[in-house]
Amino acid sequence: MGNRTVIPFGPQHPVLPEPIHLDLVLEDETVLEAVPRIGYIHRGLEKLVEKKDFQQYTYVAERICGICSFMHGMGYCMAIESIMDVKVPERAEFLRTIWAELSRMHSHLLWLGLLADAFGFESLFMHSWRLREQVLDIFEETTGGRIIFSVCEIGGVRKDVSPETLNKISGILLSMEKELKELAKVFLNDSSVKYRTRGIGVLSKQAAFDLGAVGPMAKASGINMDLRTQGYAAYSKLQFEPIVETDGDSYARTSVRLREIFQSIDLIKQAVSIIPEGEIRVKVTGNPNGEYFTRVEQPRGEVIYYVKANGSKFLDRFRVRTPTFANVPALLETLKGCALADIPILILTIDPCISCTER
Amino acid sequence: MSILSMSKILFKSILHGPYTVLYPIRKKENYEHTRGRVDITVSDCIFCGLCQRRCPTGAIRVDKAGSTWSIERLQCIQCNYCGEVCPKKCLKMGNQYTSPSFGNVRDDYTNARVSDNTENH
Numbered sequence: 069m070g071n072r073t074v075i076p077f078g079p080q081h082p083v084l085p086e087p088i089h090l091d092l093v094l095e096d097e098t099v100l101e102a103v104p105r106i107g108y109i110h111r112g113l114e115k116l117v118e119k120k121d122f123q124q125y126t127y128v129a130e131r132i133c134g135i136c137s138f139m140h141g142m143g144y145c146m147a148i149e150s151i152m153d154v155k156v157p158e159r160a161e162f163l164r165t166i167w168a169e170l171s172r173m174h175s176h177l178l179w180l181g182l183l184a185d186a187f188g189f190e191s192l193f194m195h196s197w198r199l200r201e202q203v204l205d206i207f208e209e210t211t212g213g214r215i216i217f218s219v220c221e222i223g224g225v226r227k228d229v230s231p232e233t234l235n236k237i238s239g240i241l242l243s244m245e246k247e248l249k250e251l252a253k254v255f256l257n258d259s260s261v262k263y264r265t266r267g268i269g270v271l272s273k274q275a276a277f278d279l280g281a282v283g284p285m286a287k288a289s290g291i292n293m294d295l296r297t298q299g300y301a302a303y304s305k306l307q308f309e310p311i312v313e314t315d316g317d318s319y320a321r322t323s324v325r326l327r328e329i330f331q332s333i334d335l336i337k338q339a340v341s342i343i344p345e346g347e348i349r350v351k352v353t354g355n356p357n358g359e360y361f362t363r364v365e366q367p368r369g370e371v372i373y374y375v376k377a378n379g380s381k382f383l384d385r386f387r388v389r390t391p392t393f394a395n396v397p398a399l400l401e402t403l404k405g406c407a408l409a410d411i412p413i414l415i416l417t418i419d420p421c422i423s424c425t426e427r
Numbered sequence: 428m429s430i431l432s433m434s435k436i437l438f439k440s441i442l443h444g445p446y447t448v449l450y451p452i453r454k455k456e457n458y459e460h461t462r463g464r465v466d467i468t469v470s471d472c473i474f475c476g477l478c479q480r481r482c483p484t485g486a487i488r489v490d491k492a493g494s495t496w497s498i499e500r501l502q503c504i505q506c507n508y509c510g511e512v513c514p515k516k517c518l519k520m521g522n523q524y525t526s527p528s529f530g531n532v533r534d535d536y537t538n539a540r541v542s543d544n545t546e547n548h
């Protein structure tokens with residue numbers, strides 16, 4: 069038995085701009101155990117429901133995280149709408165779906181760039197982010213914001229998108245798809261990339277299930293779990309199959325996310341082709357009274373919102389269970405037995421979002 | 428196994444030239460709907476204070492007595508909630524950003540016409 073050493077990872081580490089701390093117990097170069105510590109950027113957003121009324125809180129909810137901002141806003145609005153029995157117009161449901169899928173693309177492209185950066189492939193990183201920039205431009209044109217859109221509101225959406233713009237989006241996605249295919253080849257076929265991801269951090273199906281992994285982490289281990297199949301927003305009217313891989317290693321997780329980008333492009337195309345005309349918002353009056361759980365599939369996996377309202381304009385309780393929080397136990401499992409040099413990549417492959425986790 | 432899979436993309440990218448814009452020589456055009464900053468047509472404002480009550484960050488101060496509407500630019504999160512609740516529709520989201528600054532920027536708008544009227548009474 070070699071000497072045991074404890075090496076701190078983070079809270080600031082070049083691979084991740086967000087603070088998470090891990091105490092790594094090493095024997096020589098092999099990790100025996102990782103002890104996480106979170107809580108560096110807790111902002112008390114859940115407590116804020118006591119100070120901001122339920123309408124204002126829409127804008128707080130989407131600021132939980134900068135990457136899934138739209139889906140946080142949407143999930144919160146869906147919960148309140150269910151409590152208040154508001155029927156959202158169909159066009160609004162479709163627009164929400166389009167923005168949600170674009171968010172997924174932008175999140176996964178961001179992650180692919182970060183992964184490339186983590187194994188030192190800088191040009192691949194730049195090209196992933198170059199493609200992501202086109203998605204951000206679509207956001208800016210349609211919603212007014214690049215990261216935080218403020219378009220989702222209780223009862224629908226605040227901005228309509230004209231048919232010309234929708235067609236333009238399809239055109240941009242078509243050209244992006246071609247470039248993405250070339251980029252995907254590098255991520256999936258290049259031998260130097262494969263050397264860093266193949267067989268690294270294997271999470272078995274049983275372990276993923278037992279540890280409650282969600283999103284691409286679970287899908288890469290062979291668990292067919294995608295909440296979009298529940299049919300919220302307009303997903304019930306679109307055709308798609310959840311993407312599942314069986315290897316459970318970093319390569320499988322990369323592959324799941326890459327394939328999800330193509331799936332998102334396909335879903336947006338479908339939505340654009342069948343989006344109905346009509347209203348985009350209904351007027352909401354009164355205050356919510358009751359409680360509700362919403363589940364939404366974010367780029368990183370399942371997120372749960374719990375809302376408890378008491379009939380006044382301030383909510384009693386708002387709770388978010390974010391996907392990264394659910395994936396931390398699975399991350400610790402994959403870290404066991406890995407080499408010290410693989411740690412940045414393994415931490416990245418759960419696509420951690422610490423802002424979400426700590427709210 | 429391939430080791431030169433990136434070469435096609437790189438070659439294209441060399442021929443294409445930079446994808447970025449050389450700021451400040453060339454500036455990026457904002458879109459029509461870009462949420463830059465809140466603009467007010469103060470002559471239409473009736474100083475009802477609705478925007479102040481609804482603003483999620485408390486960036487707006489409305490002084491009815493002094494007929495002044497003011498906004499803390501750096502506190503505003505560009506959500507445009509104020510613009511939606513304003514009964515006179517005098518707030519709108521312009522597509523130019525507030526310029527960067529070192530300190531807090533507070534803009535005050537006073538409705539001169541209303542003050543004149545008070546004097547005439």
Ligand code: SF4
Pocket residue numbers: 467471472473474475476477478479489496512513514515516517518
């Ligand atoms: S809501 Fe409109 S009219 Fe009322 S104070 Fe604000 S800007 Fe003026």
Ligand code: SF4
Pocket residue numbers: 465481482483484485486487498502503504505506507508509510
């Ligand atoms: S845009 Fe939003 S944050 Fe800014 S002043 Fe209006 S309501 Fe307040």
